[in-house]
Amino acid sequence: MPVKPARAALIPLFTAVVLLAACSEPQPDEVAQPIPQVGVISVEAQHFVVTTELPGRTRAYRVAEVRPQVNGIIQKRLFEEGSEVKAGQQLYQIDAAVYEAAVKSAEATQLSASTLAERYGVLVEDRAVSRQAYDEARAAKLQADAALERARIDLRYTRVSAPISGRIGRSAVTEGALVSNGQAQPLATIQQLDPIYVDVTQPARDMLALRRDLDSGRLEKAGENAARAVLRLDDGSEYEHEGRLEFSEVSVDEGTGSVTLRAVFPNPDRILLPGMFVHAQLVAGARSDAILVPQQGVGRNPRGQAVAMLVNDDNVVEQRIIVTDRTVGNRWLVSEGLNVGDRLITEGVHMARPGMKVEPVPAENVEPVNAAGQEG
Incomplete structure (x- = not known):
């Protein structure tokens, strides 16, 4: 029996609706998406000694040029x-023959002048010679003494x-x-090498920033360690003896805008020689509440600002702009933006997006930090 035209037109439409409904049904893989896991660490405050590493040159402690004086x-x-x-x-x-003869001549002159002065000393009491003659004899004796001493000094030289x-x-x-x-x-040059100086230069702006931190209380003085210094040699090895900071220049170099700092190091084995290039690490101060975070937990936004990905109490990712002062090994010293107890993402950062729900787990790509702020 032939199908009516109206019913025949409905068949393709019904088939399309059925197929569309089938496609819109949830598939097994789309029913439950797993929550991604991210590795986090808890931000903690710790005592940290602030150090500054500066290039420098060694200088002899004392230098003397040997010169002839005769x-x-x-x-x-x-x-x-x-x-x-x-x-x-x-x-x-130096050939001393001429100076030995000069000493003998001066001795004879001095003997003659002394004898005459003694004789006139007796005669002047009897008024046999004038007081003026006696005074001239005494002056001649003193001149002869000085000439003899000068001849002996030349001989000694x-x-x-x-x-x-x-x-x-x-x-x-x-x-x-x-x-x-x-x-x-000069005939030769003598250099005292134990101890030895190390002269380093520091930009004046860094010194000003350090003083501001000390005045504001953000940076506390390191006490006795404030004058401590250690050396790293040009080959990368660390010098075994510790030195102390002696002084800083009282003026700023107009050409470089830097200040010269001088440290003194013991050098019993004469390992350090004048003119060597070294790196001096100077202890500038200490922070009792410093925040050090792994570098893998800090990124940069398009503006170049340092950013950190955090997990809040609802396990939702938050992005926060932070301020980093310097690197300490493979960590950042953070001055602003992070608080104690924040959960910082260090593992799986590439998957984290602001507003995303995540499952935080302890990070396995970070080594513990000891109380001195160094990798443990």
């Missing part, structure tokens, strides 16, 4: 180049001695060389 020919060199010498140790011998203790460098002269008093070239 004229003559070098007869002997009495030290080994590069060795340790003691203050007063003889280094060179033929023995060129070390003015300080330290390590002596190469000699600028050899035996047979003519040297003179007041010459421009």
Whole structure:
């Protein structure tokens, strides 16, 4: 029996409705989406010693140039180049023959003047000589004494001695060389290397920021540790001896805008030599309530601001802008934006979106921090 045209038109429409209803029915995979898990840590305050690492150069504690104080020919060199010498140790011998003769001549003159002064001293009492003659004899005797002392000093200066203790460098002269008093070239240079200076420079703006933190109370003084300093050598190794901060320059360099700081380090093994490049870590102060968070828990927004993803009490993700002061190892020192007890996402941050419901679990990608603020 043929189908009527009106009923035939309804059949495709009914079929489409059935298919649409079937497609709109919830599928098994879409019925219950699992809540994503994220690893979180609890933000805690801790005591943290603030340090500043600055590049610097080593400088000899004392430097003395060995110079001749009399004229003559070098007869002997009495030290080994590069060795340790003691203050007063003889280094060179200048030909002393002329100065020995000058001492003998001065002794004869002094003897004659002394004898004459003594004789006139007796005669003046008997008024056999005038008081003026006696005074002139005494003056001549004093001049002879001074001339003798000067001759003996010149003779002593033929023995060129070390003015300080330290390590002596190469000699600028050899035996047979003519040297003179007041010459421009030193015979050798002695440097005291134990202890040794380390000069570092710090931008003036960093020093101002440090002082503001101290004045505001955000940063407390480190007490005895405020003058402590440690060194890291150019090869990356840490110097075994600890030093102390001596002084900071009283003026700012106009060209660089920096201030020079000087530290003193013991150097018994002579590992540090003048002119070496080092990194000095200076203890600037301490914070009793510092907040240190792992770097993997801090990101950046399009404006370049530091942001952190947090989980609130309802297990909903929140994004918060924070202020970071510096890096400490693989952590950030946060000054604003985080509070003690906040739950910071450090694992699964790429899945977290503000307003998303999550299941927080203890993070496994963060190592514990000890009381000193270092990785444990």
